[in-house]
Amino acid sequence: MTDQLEQQTAIVTGASAGIGAATCRELADAGANVVLAARSEDVLAELADELEAGYGVETLAVPTNVRQEDDVDALIGETVDRFGGFDILVNNAGLSRGSEIAEMSTEEYETIQETNVDGVFYATRAAIPHIREREGHLIFLGSFAGQYPRSFNPIYAASKWWVRGFAKSVAAQVGDDGVGVSVINPAEVRSEFETTSGETFAEAFDESEASEPEEVAEAIRFVASQDRSSVSELDINRRDKYADRF
Numbered sequence: 001m002t003d004q005l006e007q008q009t010a011i012v013t014g015a016s017a018g019i020g021a022a023t024c025r026e027l028a029d030a031g032a033n034v035v036l037a038a039r040s041e042d043v044l045a046e047l048a049d050e051l052e053a054g055y056g057v058e059t060l061a062v063p064t065n066v067r068q069e070d071d072v073d074a075l076i077g078e079t080v081d082r083f084g085g086f087d088i089l090v091n092n093a094g095l096s097r098g099s100e101i102a103e104m105s106t107e108e109y110e111t112i113q114e115t116n117v118d119g120v121f122y123a124t125r126a127a128i129p130h131i132r133e134r135e136g137h138l139i140f141l142g143s144f145a146g147q148y149p150r151s152f153n154p155i156y157a158a159s160k161w162w163v164r165g166f167a168k169s170v171a172a173q174v175g176d177d178g179v180g181v182s183v184i185n186p187a188e189v190r191s192e193f194e195t196t197s198g199e200t201f202a203e204a205f206d207e208s209e210a211s212e213p214e215e216v217a218e219a220i221r222f223v224a225s226q227d228r229s230s231v232s233e234l235d236i237n238r239r240d241k242y243a244d245r246f
Contacts, residue, residue, distance in 0.1 A: 019189060022214045094141060108155075112159055128170075
């Protein structure tokens with residue numbers, strides 16, 4: 001797997017923490033140059049320095065709000081200017097809000113929609129010509145919530161159903177061009193991602209109770225390393241996820 005990704009270039013959105021940061025480290029460990037995209041400029045710069053010092057790869061930190069179309073276009077443009085193109089896009093940026101539909105504000109709804117749906121569309125649209133050119137990979141972070149009904153955060157769940165459906169339809173468009181399209185569906189991951197109660201998953205779950213960001217990052221590395229195949233969907237659940245649930 002390391003040889004397959006060596007000297008490739010990967011863009012990771014939501015790169016400043018959690019699954020995104022772990023993915024940056026995992027891809028750098030495989031020898032890929034990494035473009036880090038998130039809103040936290042200082043955190044991105046610190047992580048980029050860590051990757052260059054620890055793995056000997058090239059990095060580019062681009063402060064990006066995926067909700068802003070111009071930001072996403074600038075991210076793609078700066079990547080192409082620096083590296084001449086890129087091979088992998090990891091659509092990882094996302095957020096969750098838990099609320100009864102009848103009580104959810106329009107602002108809350110739009111924030112989820114613009115981040116989890118619009119941001120994925122903007123990045124994918126801008127990336128496709130470059131991924132086509134190198135027969136690279138589009139990787140989408142779905143969710144367990146995007147596979148089963150979810151009463152306590154239905155808008156987040158709906159956004160992840162959309163991501164999965166969008167990814168599969170994109171695959172139908174670009175598969176003939178040699179582009180890999182994969183969806184990773186984690187359940188609970190011990191990261192800075194917030195639960196519906198406002199605490200982070202890292203705070204809510206002990207080490208034995210949920211997956212770690214590094215486990216998801218390893219899955220992303222695996223699917224990105226496939227030469228001629230796509231891993232259509234890969235689910236990552238703690239071992240007791242289905243117990244007493246269905």
